[in-house]
Structures are given as C-alpha cells and as structure tokens.
Amino acid sequence: MYVPEIADYELRRELLRMNSSGSVRRLDELKSRLHYAPITTEAMLKAAEFWATARSSGKPTADEKALDADAILAAQSILLSQASDRAIVATTNVSHLSQFVDARSWRDILT
DSSP, X not given: OEEEHHHHHHHHHHHHHTTOHHHHHHXXXXXXXXXXXXXXXXXXXXXXXXXXXXXXXXXXXXXXXXXXXXXXXXHHHHHHHHHSSOOOEEESOHHHHTTTSOEEEHHHHHO
C-alpha cells in the first residue's frame, strides 16, 4: 500500500485548516507504516497527458484552472503499477479516477 504525496497534501491541508493536530499525527504515523510515493517529474508529465485527454474527451476532472489532483493521483498510480503487477486506487471519487486507472470505493476494497 502506498500513500501518494498528492493524497497526503489534500488531506493534510484540510486537517491543518481544521487545526486537527491529532489527525495530522495519525496521518504521519500512517505514512511511516506504508510506502510513500512522492510526486515526480514523470508523474507530472503523465498527469498533464491525463488532463489533456480528459478535457479533449469532454470529461474534465476539475476546473480548467485547477491543478487537478485526480490527474496527478492517477499518474502516480499508473507509474507505480508499472513497477508491480497492478494498482488499485482507493477513493471516494471513482467516477473521475476511473477514466485513467482502476479506481474503487475504499469501502468496497476493505469489505
């Protein structure tokens, strides 16, 4: 299991905004127990491809001026899956991510 840097960023910024230091500590503990996947140049290049494909097909995953974390997460997952047999993204946003990768509700994965 991996903690993608973009997912850590999205969760951490909200926990910090809420001043939830206990939750930030738990997030740090989780990162220390699992593999951490930093954002790489290769991931950002792949994310740009995903962003353009989604826009061109009329299925954008974020506002056109947004960074589009879904595209970045999908790119990180694709690159990680090249190093192993496959990758499944556990998410609450299956519709956006499934355009690019095998994305499933985290509840379905845990049951």
